[in-house]
Amino acid sequence: MxxxxxxxxxxxxxxxxxxxxxxxxxxxxxxxxxxxxxxxxxxxxxxxxxxxxxxxxxxxxxxxxxxxxxxxxxxxxxxxxxxxxxxxxxxxxxxxxxxxxxxxxxxxxxxxxxxxxxxxxxxxxxxxxxxxxxxxxxxxxxEHPSQALLDLYTLTRELEARGKTIDGATVAIVGDLKYGRTVHSLMKLLTLASGITFRLFSPPSLELPLEIENYVAERGHRIIECDSAGDAVSGADAVYATRVQRERMTEEVLATANVSGNLLNRQILHDAGSEDIVIMHPLPRDSRHDSFDLSADVDDLPGLSIFHQTDNxxxxxxxxxxxxxxxxxxxxxxxxx
Ligand code: CP
Missing domain, CATH: 3.40.50.1370 (Aspartate/ornithine carbamoyltransferase)
Structure with missing residues (x-):
């Protein structure tokens, strides 16, 4: 076995x-x-x-x-x-x-x-x-362990560049938390730091598996469930967005999730007072119309770190x-x- x-x-x-x-x-x-x-x-x-x-x-x-x-x-x-x-x-x-x-x-x-x-x-x-x-x-x-390593390496460096540390960081994670393996690996890896607060937002049917939630909670980190991506990024040091993993779900799950439009864009960050937040995504970003993903209109914001991730x-x-x-x-x- x-x-x-x-x-x-x-x-x-x-x-x-x-x-x-x-x-x-x-x-x-x-x-x-x-x-x-x-x-x-x-x-x-x-x-x-x-x-x-x-x-x-x-x-x-x-x-x-x-x-x-x-x-x-x-x-x-x-x-x-x-x-x-x-x-x-x-x-x-x-x-x-x-x-x-x-x-x-x-x-x-x-x-x-x-x-x-x-x-x-x-x-x-x-x-x-x-x-x-x-x-x-x-x-x-x-899991996707090498992605989690490059994500944590990038996040640590981006926070340090802003005079912050990974210990005690507040990290918003938004999108498909159920099928997104990079989220599962990153959340588990982040438990090696101390005092992380996770602010989570996912559409219906795409919630974080209980197994990951328990793993994080058992190691003394905090999870806050949020009603929207805007709520999740509010007060966070960084946001990690993920696309909807359509290839892993049935039509029924996709219908329940009811995903369309933008998951996260400039207006949402502006309204939350979070335009300077560190912005991460494992990529690929789904650039098709109505893809419910990170909008390209955030690409000139100072915290955009998605290509630092790929280089790292x-x-x-x-x-x-x-x-x-x-x-x-x-x-x-x-x-x-
Ligand atoms: N992040 C990631 O795994 O990208 P690819 O699917 O392009 O390898």
């Missing part, structure tokens, strides 16, 4: 990263320090060969732009090579091959694997069969590979010129 992601041991050299529950404060510091160290390598101003000869197996069975490309760029920037397959159609899973067999085979060709799959718990199944570390790049409505994603994913591959800061420095 496959273990649940949180039943795996703490992340580290040679270990899988499936859930943020495998992280602690020490690991967070290590990953964030490595992310700072690799900054010039990520920017392409210096070259690093620390992963010379290593191969990444990149398996994405769901659409992705930033997670796949930033994981792959991260490995290339560290001197490694990448082998990739996207979608079920172009792998032998289309011929009925199991997760177990696929994972065992590809892990024999790779030194580390990154996997995205539409089913919650499926990446843990890959990990059970793999002979190399597996990084969860999103498993259905389960490269650095954080480089750091994740360094930890999984057992590469120290000294090894990175020695292999950089």
């Amino acid at each position: 496959t273990r649940t992601p949180d039943e795996f041991p703490p992340f580290g050299p040679g270990r899988h990263l499936l859930s943020v529950q495998q992280l602690d404060s020490g690991l967070l510091s290590q990953i964030f320090e490595l992310a700072e160290l690799v900054d010039p390598i990520a920017a392409g101003t210096v070259r690093c060969t620390v992963l010379d000869g290593a191969v990444l197996g990149s398996l994405f069975f769901e659409p992705s732009t930033r997670t796949r490309l930033s994981f792959e760029s991260a490995f290339l920037r560290l001197g490694g090579e990448v082998t990739t397959t996207t979608g079920f159609t172009f792998s032998s899973m289309a011929k009925g091959e199991s997760i177990h067999d696929t994972s065992r085979v590809v892990s024999g060709y790779s030194d580390v694997m990154v996997v995205r799959h539409p089913d919650k718990g499926s990446v843990a199944e890959f990990a059970e069969a793999s002979v190399v570390p597996v990084i969860n790049a999103g498993d259905g409505d389960g 994603g490269l650095r954080i994913r480089m750091a994740i590979f360094l930890v999984a591959m057992g590469c120290s800061a000294e090894a990175v420095k020695a292999a950089t010129k």
